[in-house]
Amino acid sequence: MARAQEGPLLELSGAVYRYGAISALKGVDLHVNRGEAVCVIGPNGAGKTTLARLAGGLYRPAGGTIRVNGEPMPRQPHEAVARGIGSVLEGRHLFVEQTVQTNLELGCYHGNVPKAVVEERLEKVMDLFPVLRKRASQETSTMSGGEQQMVAVGRALMAEPEILILDEPSMGLSPKITGEVFDALEALRKGGLSILLIEQNAPLAFELADRGYLLRQGEVVVEGNIDELTEDEVVRSAYLGA
Amino acid sequence: MRIIDLLVSGLTLGAIYALVALGFHLVYRMTGVLDFAQGDKVIIGGLLGLTLVRQGLDTILLVALLVLIAGLLLGIAYDALVILPTQNNGHIATIAATVGIMLVFANGGHLIWGPDGKPFPPVHRGVLEIGEMRIGYQDLLIWVVVIGVAIGLALLLGRSRVGRGMVAAATDPLAAQAVGINVSRMRAIAFALAFGLAALAGVLVAPITLAGGTLGTALTLKGFTGAVLGGLASTRGVIVGAVLLGVIESELAAVIPNSYVDPIVLIALIIVLLVMPNGLFGLRRQRLA
Ligand SMILES: Nc1ncnc2c1ncn2[C@@H]1O[C@H](COP(=O)(O)OP(=O)(O)OP(=O)(O)O)[C@@H](O)[C@H]1O
Ligand SMILES: [Mg+2]
Numbered sequence: 001m002a003r004a005q006e007g008p009l010l011e012l013s014g015a016v017y018r019y020g021a022i023s024a025l026k027g028v029d030l031h032v033n034r035g036e037a038v039c040v041i042g043p044n045g046a047g048k049t050t051l052a053r054l055a056g057g058l059y060r061p062a063g064g065t066i067r068v069n070g071e072p073m074p075r076q077p078h079e080a081v082a083r084g085i086g087s088v089l090e091g092r093h094l095f096v097e098q099t100v101q102t103n104l105e106l107g108c109y110h111g112n113v114p115k116a117v118v119e120e121r122l123e124k125v126m127d128l129f130p131v132l133r134k135r136a137s138q139e140t141s142t143m144s145g146g147e148q149q150m151v152a153v154g155r156a157l158m159a160e161p162e163i164l165i166l167d168e169p170s171m172g173l174s175p176k177i178t179g180e181v182f183d184a185l186e187a188l189r190k191g192g193l194s195i196l197l198i199e200q201n202a203p204l205a206f207e208l209a210d211r212g213y214l215l216r217q218g219e220v221v222v223e224g225n226i227d228e229l230t231e232d233e234v235v236r237s238a239y240l241g242a
Numbered sequence: 243m244r245i246i247d248l249l250v251s252g253l254t255l256g257a258i259y260a261l262v263a264l265g266f267h268l269v270y271r272m273t274g275v276l277d278f279a280q281g282d283k284v285i286i287g288g289l290l291g292l293t294l295v296r297q298g299l300d301t302i303l304l305v306a307l308l309v310l311i312a313g314l315l316l317g318i319a320y321d322a323l324v325i326l327p328t329q330n331n332g333h334i335a336t337i338a339a340t341v342g343i344m345l346v347f348a349n350g351g352h353l354i355w356g357p358d359g360k361p362f363p364p365v366h367r368g369v370l371e372i373g374e375m376r377i378g379y380q381d382l383l384i385w386v387v388v389i390g391v392a393i394g395l396a397l398l399l400g401r402s403r404v405g406r407g408m409v410a411a412a413t414d415p416l417a418a419q420a421v422g423i424n425v426s427r428m429r430a431i432a433f434a435l436a437f438g439l440a441a442l443a444g445v446l447v448a449p450i451t452l453a454g455g456t457l458g459t460a461l462t463l464k465g466f467t468g469a470v471l472g473g474l475a476s477t478r479g480v481i482v483g484a485v486l487l488g489v490i491e492s493e494l495a496a497v498i499p500n501s502y503v504d505p506i507v508l509i510a511l512i513i514v515l516l517v518m519p520n521g522l523f524g525l526r527r528q529r530l531a
Protein backbone atom coordinates (compact mmCIF):
# COMPACT_ATOMS: atom_id res chain seq x y z
CA MET A 1 0.00 0.00 0.00
CA ALA A 2 3.07 2.23 0.29
CA ARG A 3 2.66 5.20 -1.99
CA ALA A 4 5.75 6.98 -3.22
CA GLN A 5 4.73 10.40 -1.95
CA GLU A 6 6.60 13.51 -1.00
CA GLY A 7 5.95 14.89 2.46
CA PRO A 8 4.86 13.27 5.69
CA LEU A 9 2.72 10.16 5.97
CA LEU A 10 0.45 11.81 8.53
CA GLU A 11 0.16 15.53 9.11
CA LEU A 12 -1.99 17.64 11.41
CA SER A 13 -1.97 21.38 10.77
CA GLY A 14 -3.62 23.73 13.24
CA ALA A 15 -5.89 20.94 14.46
CA VAL A 16 -8.65 22.20 16.76
CA TYR A 17 -11.11 20.10 18.74
CA ARG A 18 -13.79 21.05 21.25
CA TYR A 19 -16.09 19.10 23.55
CA GLY A 20 -18.91 21.62 23.82
CA ALA A 21 -17.32 24.61 25.54
CA ILE A 22 -14.11 22.76 26.43
CA SER A 23 -11.25 23.35 24.03
CA ALA A 24 -9.32 20.08 24.04
CA LEU A 25 -6.92 20.94 21.18
CA LYS A 26 -6.11 24.53 20.31
CA GLY A 27 -4.32 24.34 16.98
CA VAL A 28 -1.88 21.45 17.00
CA ASP A 29 0.79 20.98 14.32
CA LEU A 30 2.25 17.50 14.22
CA HIS A 31 3.56 15.14 11.59
CA VAL A 32 4.90 11.63 11.23
CA ASN A 33 7.22 10.80 8.35
CA ARG A 34 7.30 7.42 6.69
CA GLY A 35 9.18 4.88 8.80
CA GLU A 36 9.39 7.24 11.75
CA ALA A 37 8.37 6.63 15.37
CA VAL A 38 7.02 9.77 16.99
CA CYS A 39 5.85 10.14 20.56
CA VAL A 40 3.50 12.54 22.29
CA ILE A 41 3.83 12.98 26.02
CA GLY A 42 1.81 15.17 28.33
CA PRO A 43 -0.07 15.28 31.62
CA ASN A 44 -3.60 14.01 32.24
CA GLY A 45 -6.17 16.04 30.37
CA ALA A 46 -3.59 17.52 27.99
CA GLY A 47 -5.60 16.34 25.00
CA LYS A 48 -3.52 13.29 24.08
CA THR A 49 -6.45 10.95 23.52
CA THR A 50 -8.27 13.62 21.55
CA LEU A 51 -5.17 14.02 19.41
CA ALA A 52 -4.91 10.25 18.90
CA ARG A 53 -8.51 10.10 17.72
CA LEU A 54 -8.12 13.00 15.32
CA ALA A 55 -4.93 11.47 13.95
CA GLY A 56 -6.73 8.14 13.65
CA GLY A 57 -9.57 9.74 11.68
CA LEU A 58 -12.11 8.76 14.35
CA TYR A 59 -12.97 12.35 15.29
CA ARG A 60 -13.25 15.24 12.87
CA PRO A 61 -11.39 18.43 13.75
CA ALA A 62 -13.39 21.62 14.32
CA GLY A 63 -10.57 23.52 12.65
CA GLY A 64 -7.32 22.88 10.81
CA THR A 65 -6.53 20.01 8.48
CA ILE A 66 -5.35 16.42 8.74
CA ARG A 67 -3.66 14.77 5.79
CA VAL A 68 -2.72 11.17 5.15
CA ASN A 69 -0.23 10.54 2.36
CA GLY A 70 -0.85 14.11 1.24
CA GLU A 71 -4.61 13.66 0.92
CA PRO A 72 -7.30 14.90 3.30
CA MET A 73 -8.37 12.46 6.00
CA PRO A 74 -11.65 10.78 4.95
CA ARG A 75 -14.78 12.30 6.48
CA GLN A 76 -16.18 9.01 7.70
CA PRO A 77 -14.37 7.49 10.69
CA HIS A 78 -14.63 3.95 9.35
CA GLU A 79 -12.77 4.92 6.17
CA ALA A 80 -9.51 5.80 7.91
CA VAL A 81 -8.36 2.19 8.12
CA ALA A 82 -8.55 1.85 4.36
CA ARG A 83 -6.05 4.69 4.15
CA GLY A 84 -3.46 2.75 6.11
CA ILE A 85 -4.20 4.00 9.61
CA GLY A 86 -4.34 1.58 12.52
CA SER A 87 -5.62 2.80 15.89
CA VAL A 88 -4.88 1.12 19.22
CA LEU A 89 -7.32 2.94 21.48
CA GLU A 90 -6.81 4.06 25.06
CA GLY A 91 -8.26 1.45 27.38
CA ARG A 92 -7.92 -1.18 24.63
CA HIS A 93 -11.57 -1.21 23.52
CA LEU A 94 -11.71 -4.90 22.65
CA PHE A 95 -14.92 -6.56 21.51
CA VAL A 96 -15.33 -7.94 24.99
CA GLU A 97 -17.63 -10.88 24.57
CA GLN A 98 -15.70 -12.23 21.61
CA THR A 99 -12.71 -14.50 21.48
CA VAL A 100 -9.15 -13.43 20.77
CA GLN A 101 -9.40 -14.90 17.30
CA THR A 102 -12.66 -13.08 16.47
CA ASN A 103 -11.20 -9.82 17.72
CA LEU A 104 -8.18 -10.27 15.52
CA GLU A 105 -10.27 -11.33 12.52
CA LEU A 106 -12.46 -8.26 12.92
CA GLY A 107 -9.24 -6.31 12.49
CA CYS A 108 -9.38 -7.07 8.77
CA TYR A 109 -13.06 -6.28 8.39
CA HIS A 110 -12.61 -3.38 6.01
CA GLY A 111 -11.05 -4.97 2.97
CA ASN A 112 -13.18 -8.11 2.92
CA VAL A 113 -9.85 -9.93 3.08
CA PRO A 114 -9.79 -13.54 1.75
CA LYS A 115 -9.66 -16.23 4.40
CA ALA A 116 -6.20 -17.47 3.46
CA VAL A 117 -4.77 -13.98 3.88
CA VAL A 118 -6.54 -13.59 7.22
CA GLU A 119 -4.85 -16.83 8.33
CA GLU A 120 -1.46 -15.53 7.25
CA ARG A 121 -1.93 -12.31 9.16
CA LEU A 122 -3.14 -14.20 12.22
CA GLU A 123 0.08 -16.21 12.10
CA LYS A 124 2.16 -13.04 11.96
CA VAL A 125 0.38 -11.58 14.99
CA MET A 126 0.77 -14.84 16.91
CA ASP A 127 4.48 -14.84 16.06
CA LEU A 128 4.75 -11.33 17.42
CA PHE A 129 2.77 -12.17 20.60
CA PRO A 130 3.26 -15.90 21.21
CA VAL A 131 1.05 -15.89 24.35
CA LEU A 132 -1.97 -15.25 22.14
CA ARG A 133 -1.49 -18.51 20.26
CA LYS A 134 -2.76 -20.74 23.04
CA ARG A 135 -5.47 -18.28 23.90
CA ALA A 136 -7.02 -17.91 20.47
CA SER A 137 -10.40 -19.24 21.59
CA GLN A 138 -10.51 -17.45 24.94
CA GLU A 139 -12.94 -14.60 25.53
CA THR A 140 -10.94 -11.40 25.81
CA SER A 141 -12.80 -10.22 28.92
CA THR A 142 -11.21 -13.07 30.88
CA MET A 143 -7.65 -12.13 29.93
CA SER A 144 -5.02 -10.14 31.79
CA GLY A 145 -4.49 -6.49 30.94
CA GLY A 146 -1.24 -7.24 29.17
CA GLU A 147 -2.76 -9.95 27.02
CA GLN A 148 -5.65 -7.65 26.18
CA GLN A 149 -3.22 -4.94 25.11
CA MET A 150 -1.51 -7.45 22.84
CA VAL A 151 -4.86 -8.31 21.27
CA ALA A 152 -5.54 -4.60 20.78
CA VAL A 153 -2.21 -4.10 19.01
CA GLY A 154 -2.68 -7.32 17.04
CA ARG A 155 -6.16 -6.32 15.93
CA ALA A 156 -4.86 -3.04 14.52
CA LEU A 157 -2.03 -4.89 12.75
CA MET A 158 -4.46 -7.26 11.05
CA ALA A 159 -5.37 -4.49 8.60
CA GLU A 160 -1.66 -4.14 7.73
CA PRO A 161 -1.55 -0.40 8.41
CA GLU A 162 1.18 1.95 7.27
CA ILE A 163 1.02 3.78 10.58
CA LEU A 164 0.05 2.55 14.00
CA ILE A 165 -1.36 5.08 16.46
CA LEU A 166 -1.14 3.88 20.06
CA ASP A 167 -2.82 5.68 22.95
CA GLU A 168 -1.07 4.86 26.23
CA PRO A 169 -0.36 1.19 25.54
CA SER A 170 1.54 0.86 28.84
CA MET A 171 -1.42 1.99 30.95
CA GLY A 172 -2.06 -0.40 33.83
CA LEU A 173 0.59 -2.91 32.73
CA SER A 174 3.44 -4.27 34.83
CA PRO A 175 6.96 -3.22 33.75
CA LYS A 176 7.62 -6.73 32.50
CA ILE A 177 4.57 -6.91 30.26
CA THR A 178 5.10 -3.31 29.14
CA GLY A 179 8.59 -4.40 28.10
CA GLU A 180 7.16 -7.23 26.02
CA VAL A 181 4.70 -4.93 24.27
CA PHE A 182 7.40 -2.36 23.56
CA ASP A 183 9.79 -5.02 22.26
CA ALA A 184 7.10 -5.94 19.75
CA LEU A 185 6.65 -2.29 18.79
CA GLU A 186 10.42 -1.97 18.31
CA ALA A 187 10.37 -5.01 16.02
CA LEU A 188 7.48 -3.55 14.00
CA ARG A 189 9.32 -0.28 13.69
CA LYS A 190 12.42 -2.05 12.42
CA GLY A 191 10.13 -3.71 9.90
CA GLY A 192 9.27 -0.28 8.51
CA LEU A 193 6.00 0.52 10.27
CA SER A 194 5.46 4.17 11.17
CA ILE A 195 4.35 4.76 14.74
CA LEU A 196 2.60 7.56 16.60
CA LEU A 197 2.92 6.72 20.26
CA ILE A 198 0.95 8.58 22.93
CA GLU A 199 2.51 7.88 26.33
CA GLN A 200 2.62 9.32 29.84
CA ASN A 201 5.71 7.26 30.58
CA ALA A 202 8.28 9.53 28.93
CA PRO A 203 11.45 7.45 29.44
CA LEU A 204 9.69 4.49 27.85
CA ALA A 205 8.42 6.56 24.93
CA PHE A 206 11.88 8.07 24.37
CA GLU A 207 13.41 4.63 24.01
CA LEU A 208 11.20 3.84 21.03
CA ALA A 209 10.75 7.22 19.36
CA ASP A 210 12.90 9.27 16.99
CA ARG A 211 11.09 12.49 17.75
CA GLY A 212 8.53 13.74 20.18
CA TYR A 213 6.06 16.41 21.22
CA LEU A 214 5.09 17.63 24.67
CA LEU A 215 1.39 18.46 24.75
CA ARG A 216 -0.06 20.59 27.50
CA GLN A 217 -3.56 22.04 27.76
CA GLY A 218 -4.25 21.31 24.12
CA GLU A 219 -1.08 22.88 22.77
CA VAL A 220 2.32 21.61 21.72
CA VAL A 221 4.76 23.32 24.10
CA VAL A 222 7.98 21.50 23.20
CA GLU A 223 8.95 19.48 20.16
CA GLY A 224 12.15 18.02 18.80
CA ASN A 225 14.20 14.89 18.46
CA ILE A 226 14.73 12.74 21.52
CA ASP A 227 18.09 14.30 22.41
CA GLU A 228 16.55 17.74 22.33
CA LEU A 229 13.64 16.63 24.47
CA THR A 230 15.91 14.97 27.03
CA GLU A 231 17.83 18.24 27.33
CA ASP A 232 14.70 20.39 27.64
CA GLU A 233 14.20 21.89 31.10
CA VAL A 234 10.41 21.55 31.09
CA VAL A 235 10.55 17.94 29.98
CA ARG A 236 13.32 17.07 32.41
CA SER A 237 11.63 18.53 35.47
CA ALA A 238 8.18 17.18 34.73
CA TYR A 239 8.83 13.81 33.09
CA LEU A 240 12.36 12.60 33.64
CA GLY A 241 12.53 13.23 37.37
CA ALA A 242 15.59 15.42 36.93
CA MET B 243 -61.75 -24.35 24.86
CA ARG B 244 -59.45 -27.26 25.12
CA ILE B 245 -55.84 -27.04 26.23
CA ILE B 246 -54.65 -28.04 22.78
CA ASP B 247 -56.64 -25.33 20.98
CA LEU B 248 -55.35 -22.82 23.46
CA LEU B 249 -51.83 -24.01 22.75
CA VAL B 250 -52.35 -23.28 19.07
CA SER B 251 -53.65 -19.78 19.67
CA GLY B 252 -51.03 -19.24 22.36
CA LEU B 253 -48.21 -20.16 20.00
CA THR B 254 -49.60 -17.78 17.41
CA LEU B 255 -49.91 -14.97 19.93
CA GLY B 256 -46.40 -15.73 21.15
CA ALA B 257 -45.05 -15.70 17.61
CA ILE B 258 -46.49 -12.23 17.07
CA TYR B 259 -45.02 -11.08 20.39
CA ALA B 260 -41.72 -12.55 19.23
CA LEU B 261 -41.63 -10.35 16.13
CA VAL B 262 -42.20 -7.31 18.34
CA ALA B 263 -39.67 -8.54 20.92
CA LEU B 264 -37.00 -9.05 18.26
CA GLY B 265 -37.37 -5.39 17.38
CA PHE B 266 -36.82 -4.44 21.03
CA HIS B 267 -33.80 -6.72 21.07
CA LEU B 268 -32.16 -5.40 17.90
CA VAL B 269 -32.66 -1.78 18.88
CA TYR B 270 -31.54 -2.37 22.45
CA ARG B 271 -28.37 -4.17 21.44
CA MET B 272 -27.48 -1.61 18.82
CA THR B 273 -28.23 1.59 20.74
CA GLY B 274 -28.82 0.63 24.38
CA VAL B 275 -32.30 2.18 24.30
CA LEU B 276 -35.82 0.79 24.47
CA ASP B 277 -38.02 1.68 21.54
CA PHE B 278 -41.54 2.24 22.83
CA ALA B 279 -42.95 2.70 19.34
CA GLN B 280 -42.33 -0.98 18.64
CA GLY B 281 -45.98 -2.04 19.04
CA ASP B 282 -47.30 0.85 17.00
CA LYS B 283 -45.01 -0.11 14.12
CA VAL B 284 -47.09 -3.31 14.01
CA ILE B 285 -50.27 -1.27 13.71
CA ILE B 286 -48.74 0.87 10.95
CA GLY B 287 -47.82 -2.34 9.10
CA GLY B 288 -51.39 -3.62 9.36
CA LEU B 289 -52.79 -0.32 8.11
CA LEU B 290 -50.36 -0.15 5.20
CA GLY B 291 -51.48 -3.67 4.33
CA LEU B 292 -55.10 -2.56 4.56
CA THR B 293 -54.43 0.26 2.12
CA LEU B 294 -52.91 -2.17 -0.36
CA VAL B 295 -55.88 -4.52 0.01
CA ARG B 296 -58.29 -1.65 -0.56
CA GLN B 297 -56.35 -0.80 -3.73
CA GLY B 298 -57.40 -4.21 -4.94
CA LEU B 299 -54.33 -6.26 -4.15
CA ASP B 300 -55.81 -9.55 -2.97
CA THR B 301 -52.76 -11.82 -2.81
CA ILE B 302 -52.10 -11.35 0.89
CA LEU B 303 -48.64 -12.95 0.72
CA LEU B 304 -47.68 -10.25 -1.77
CA VAL B 305 -49.20 -7.63 0.52
CA ALA B 306 -47.11 -9.04 3.37
CA LEU B 307 -43.96 -8.88 1.26
CA LEU B 308 -44.63 -5.29 0.17
CA VAL B 309 -45.36 -4.23 3.73
CA LEU B 310 -42.15 -5.91 4.89
CA ILE B 311 -40.19 -3.93 2.32
CA ALA B 312 -42.02 -0.71 3.23
CA GLY B 313 -41.23 -1.45 6.88
CA LEU B 314 -37.53 -1.92 6.17
CA LEU B 315 -37.44 1.46 4.39
CA LEU B 316 -39.48 3.13 7.13
CA GLY B 317 -36.98 1.75 9.63
CA ILE B 318 -34.12 3.50 7.85
CA ALA B 319 -36.09 6.76 7.85
CA TYR B 320 -37.00 6.19 11.51
CA ASP B 321 -33.34 5.84 12.40
CA ALA B 322 -32.39 8.98 10.49
CA LEU B 323 -35.28 11.16 11.72
CA VAL B 324 -36.01 9.93 15.25
CA ILE B 325 -32.90 8.22 16.61
CA LEU B 326 -29.91 9.92 15.01
CA PRO B 327 -30.89 13.50 15.97
CA THR B 328 -31.39 12.53 19.61
CA GLN B 329 -28.65 10.03 20.28
CA ASN B 330 -25.96 12.53 21.21
CA ASN B 331 -28.16 13.81 24.03
CA GLY B 332 -28.18 10.59 26.00
CA HIS B 333 -30.45 7.58 26.27
CA ILE B 334 -33.28 9.40 27.99
CA ALA B 335 -33.60 11.81 25.05
CA THR B 336 -33.77 8.93 22.59
CA ILE B 337 -36.29 6.98 24.66
CA ALA B 338 -38.41 10.13 25.01
CA ALA B 339 -38.27 10.50 21.23
CA THR B 340 -39.56 6.94 20.77
CA VAL B 341 -42.41 7.66 23.16
CA GLY B 342 -43.20 10.78 21.15
CA ILE B 343 -43.17 8.92 17.86
CA MET B 344 -45.35 6.22 19.41
CA LEU B 345 -48.02 8.87 19.93
CA VAL B 346 -47.47 10.20 16.41
CA PHE B 347 -47.95 6.71 14.97
CA ALA B 348 -51.01 5.94 17.08
CA ASN B 349 -52.77 9.25 16.48
CA GLY B 350 -51.57 9.54 12.91
CA GLY B 351 -53.02 6.10 12.23
CA HIS B 352 -56.37 7.21 13.70
CA LEU B 353 -56.38 10.39 11.62
CA ILE B 354 -55.65 8.65 8.34
CA TRP B 355 -57.47 5.36 8.76
CA GLY B 356 -59.97 6.15 11.53
CA PRO B 357 -59.95 5.05 15.16
CA ASP B 358 -61.63 1.64 14.80
CA GLY B 359 -60.12 -1.66 13.83
CA LYS B 360 -60.96 -2.83 10.30
CA PRO B 361 -61.46 -6.40 9.12
CA PHE B 362 -58.48 -7.77 7.26
CA PRO B 363 -58.27 -10.91 5.11
CA PRO B 364 -55.98 -13.78 6.15
CA VAL B 365 -53.53 -15.33 3.72
CA HIS B 366 -55.56 -18.52 3.84
CA ARG B 367 -58.87 -19.21 5.59
CA GLY B 368 -58.56 -22.98 5.72
CA VAL B 369 -58.05 -25.15 8.77
CA LEU B 370 -55.73 -28.10 9.00
CA GLU B 371 -57.22 -31.01 10.96
CA ILE B 372 -54.80 -33.49 12.44
CA GLY B 373 -56.89 -35.98 14.37
CA GLU B 374 -58.51 -33.94 17.12
CA MET B 375 -56.31 -30.94 16.54
CA ARG B 376 -57.41 -28.00 14.41
CA ILE B 377 -54.78 -25.53 13.23
CA GLY B 378 -55.65 -22.58 11.01
CA TYR B 379 -53.41 -22.09 8.00
CA GLN B 380 -52.95 -18.52 9.14
CA ASP B 381 -51.52 -19.81 12.44
CA LEU B 382 -49.21 -22.17 10.57
CA LEU B 383 -48.05 -19.35 8.35
CA ILE B 384 -47.27 -17.14 11.35
CA TRP B 385 -45.26 -19.94 12.97
CA VAL B 386 -43.34 -20.60 9.79
CA VAL B 387 -42.57 -16.90 9.38
CA VAL B 388 -41.27 -16.61 12.94
CA ILE B 389 -39.14 -19.74 12.61
CA GLY B 390 -37.82 -18.43 9.30
CA VAL B 391 -37.06 -15.04 10.82
CA ALA B 392 -35.30 -16.67 13.78
CA ILE B 393 -33.11 -18.81 11.53
CA GLY B 394 -32.47 -15.91 9.17
CA LEU B 395 -31.42 -13.60 12.00
CA ALA B 396 -29.21 -16.27 13.55
CA LEU B 397 -27.45 -16.74 10.22
CA LEU B 398 -27.22 -13.02 9.54
CA LEU B 399 -25.83 -12.13 12.95
CA GLY B 400 -23.75 -15.23 13.54
CA ARG B 401 -22.33 -16.02 10.13
CA SER B 402 -22.43 -13.09 7.74
CA ARG B 403 -19.92 -10.28 7.47
CA VAL B 404 -22.64 -7.67 8.03
CA GLY B 405 -23.77 -9.57 11.09
CA ARG B 406 -20.29 -9.62 12.57
CA GLY B 407 -20.10 -5.91 11.86
CA MET B 408 -23.42 -5.34 13.61
CA VAL B 409 -22.34 -7.30 16.67
CA ALA B 410 -19.03 -5.42 16.81
CA ALA B 411 -20.72 -2.04 16.30
CA ALA B 412 -23.16 -2.87 19.09
CA THR B 413 -20.37 -3.97 21.44
CA ASP B 414 -17.98 -1.07 20.90
CA PRO B 415 -18.82 1.54 18.27
CA LEU B 416 -15.49 3.35 18.48
CA ALA B 417 -13.43 0.18 18.09
CA ALA B 418 -15.77 -0.90 15.30
CA GLN B 419 -15.07 2.31 13.40
CA ALA B 420 -11.36 1.85 13.96
CA VAL B 421 -11.48 -1.49 12.13
CA GLY B 422 -13.52 -0.06 9.28
CA ILE B 423 -17.10 -0.89 10.25
CA ASN B 424 -19.66 1.70 9.16
CA VAL B 425 -21.45 2.00 12.48
CA SER B 426 -24.24 4.27 11.20
CA ARG B 427 -25.04 1.77 8.49
CA MET B 428 -25.14 -1.09 11.00
CA ARG B 429 -27.52 0.90 13.15
CA ALA B 430 -29.71 1.69 10.15
CA ILE B 431 -29.86 -2.03 9.35
CA ALA B 432 -30.92 -2.84 12.92
CA PHE B 433 -33.71 -0.24 12.80
CA ALA B 434 -34.76 -1.39 9.34
CA LEU B 435 -35.10 -4.96 10.61
CA ALA B 436 -36.95 -3.84 13.74
CA PHE B 437 -39.51 -1.87 11.73
CA GLY B 438 -39.73 -4.42 8.94
CA LEU B 439 -40.43 -7.33 11.28
CA ALA B 440 -43.02 -5.31 13.19
CA ALA B 441 -44.76 -4.24 9.98
CA LEU B 442 -44.81 -7.84 8.77
CA ALA B 443 -46.29 -8.88 12.09
CA GLY B 444 -48.98 -6.26 11.51
CA VAL B 445 -50.19 -7.91 8.31
CA LEU B 446 -50.06 -11.38 9.83
CA VAL B 447 -51.94 -10.50 13.00
CA ALA B 448 -54.53 -8.15 11.46
CA PRO B 449 -56.96 -10.96 10.49
CA ILE B 450 -57.03 -11.97 14.17
CA THR B 451 -57.00 -8.55 15.88
CA LEU B 452 -58.36 -6.30 13.08
CA ALA B 453 -56.14 -3.76 11.33
CA GLY B 454 -55.60 -0.46 13.11
CA GLY B 455 -57.34 0.27 16.39
CA THR B 456 -55.64 0.77 19.71
CA LEU B 457 -53.66 -2.40 20.25
CA GLY B 458 -50.25 -0.79 19.68
CA THR B 459 -49.52 -0.03 23.31
CA ALA B 460 -50.59 -3.52 24.38
CA LEU B 461 -48.29 -5.05 21.77
CA THR B 462 -45.41 -2.86 22.95
CA LEU B 463 -46.02 -4.01 26.50
CA LYS B 464 -46.30 -7.69 25.57
CA GLY B 465 -43.34 -7.68 23.22
CA PHE B 466 -41.28 -5.96 25.86
CA THR B 467 -42.40 -8.37 28.59
CA GLY B 468 -41.54 -11.36 26.40
CA ALA B 469 -38.16 -9.88 25.56
CA VAL B 470 -37.28 -9.16 29.18
CA LEU B 471 -38.56 -12.57 30.28
CA GLY B 472 -36.22 -14.36 27.89
CA GLY B 473 -33.36 -11.89 28.20
CA LEU B 474 -33.37 -8.65 26.23
CA ALA B 475 -29.78 -9.11 25.11
CA SER B 476 -30.19 -12.58 23.62
CA THR B 477 -31.77 -13.30 20.23
CA ARG B 478 -32.76 -16.79 21.28
CA GLY B 479 -33.94 -15.45 24.64
CA VAL B 480 -36.39 -12.90 23.29
CA ILE B 481 -37.98 -15.42 20.92
CA VAL B 482 -38.40 -18.09 23.58
CA GLY B 483 -39.57 -15.53 26.15
CA ALA B 484 -42.17 -14.08 23.82
CA VAL B 485 -43.54 -17.45 22.70
CA LEU B 486 -43.66 -18.61 26.31
CA LEU B 487 -45.57 -15.49 27.26
CA GLY B 488 -48.12 -16.05 24.50
CA VAL B 489 -48.71 -19.67 25.51
CA ILE B 490 -48.92 -18.94 29.24
CA GLU B 491 -51.36 -16.11 28.65
CA SER B 492 -53.64 -18.25 26.50
CA GLU B 493 -53.63 -21.20 28.87
CA LEU B 494 -54.20 -19.00 31.90
CA ALA B 495 -57.17 -17.40 30.22
CA ALA B 496 -58.89 -20.78 30.27
CA VAL B 497 -58.69 -21.16 34.02
CA ILE B 498 -58.93 -17.65 35.42
CA PRO B 499 -60.95 -14.57 34.47
CA ASN B 500 -59.40 -12.61 31.62
CA SER B 501 -58.80 -9.49 33.64
CA TYR B 502 -56.50 -11.38 36.03
CA VAL B 503 -54.24 -12.72 33.32
CA ASP B 504 -52.08 -9.65 32.76
CA PRO B 505 -51.51 -8.87 36.45
CA ILE B 506 -50.56 -12.48 37.16
CA VAL B 507 -48.22 -12.66 34.17
CA LEU B 508 -46.54 -9.41 35.14
CA ILE B 509 -46.13 -10.50 38.76
CA ALA B 510 -44.60 -13.74 37.50
CA LEU B 511 -42.24 -11.68 35.34
CA ILE B 512 -41.14 -9.64 38.35
CA ILE B 513 -40.42 -12.84 40.27
CA VAL B 514 -38.43 -14.26 37.36
CA LEU B 515 -36.43 -11.05 37.12
CA LEU B 516 -35.73 -11.06 40.87
CA VAL B 517 -34.22 -14.52 40.55
CA MET B 518 -32.68 -14.05 37.10
CA PRO B 519 -32.16 -10.33 36.51
CA ASN B 520 -31.03 -10.88 32.93
CA GLY B 521 -34.01 -13.03 31.99
CA LEU B 522 -34.23 -16.77 31.43
CA PHE B 523 -31.44 -16.72 28.86
CA GLY B 524 -29.36 -14.10 30.55
CA LEU B 525 -27.42 -16.31 32.96
CA ARG B 526 -24.34 -16.26 30.82
CA ARG B 527 -23.17 -13.02 29.39
CA GLN B 528 -25.06 -12.63 26.18
CA ARG B 529 -24.09 -12.01 22.63
CA LEU B 530 -26.27 -10.63 19.91
CA ALA B 531 -26.41 -13.98 18.17
N1 LIG C 1 -16.31 13.33 26.01
C1 LIG C 1 -15.82 14.45 26.57
N2 LIG C 1 -16.66 15.42 26.96
C2 LIG C 1 -16.19 16.57 27.51
N3 LIG C 1 -14.91 16.81 27.72
C3 LIG C 1 -14.01 15.88 27.37
C4 LIG C 1 -14.43 14.66 26.78
N4 LIG C 1 -13.33 13.91 26.54
C5 LIG C 1 -12.29 14.65 26.95
N5 LIG C 1 -12.69 15.83 27.45
C6 LIG C 1 -11.83 16.90 27.97
O1 LIG C 1 -10.88 17.25 26.99
C7 LIG C 1 -9.61 17.42 27.54
C8 LIG C 1 -8.60 16.49 26.89
O2 LIG C 1 -8.98 15.14 27.15
P1 LIG C 1 -8.13 13.91 26.65
O3 LIG C 1 -8.86 12.69 27.02
O4 LIG C 1 -7.80 14.11 25.23
O5 LIG C 1 -6.83 14.07 27.51
P2 LIG C 1 -5.62 13.04 27.74
O6 LIG C 1 -4.38 13.82 27.56
O7 LIG C 1 -5.81 11.84 26.90
O8 LIG C 1 -5.78 12.65 29.26
P3 LIG C 1 -5.36 11.28 30.00
O9 LIG C 1 -3.89 11.34 30.19
O10 LIG C 1 -6.08 11.36 31.30
O11 LIG C 1 -5.79 10.15 29.14
C9 LIG C 1 -9.77 17.19 29.03
O12 LIG C 1 -9.91 18.43 29.65
C10 LIG C 1 -11.04 16.41 29.14
O13 LIG C 1 -11.68 16.68 30.36
MG1 LIG D 1 -5.92 9.86 27.24
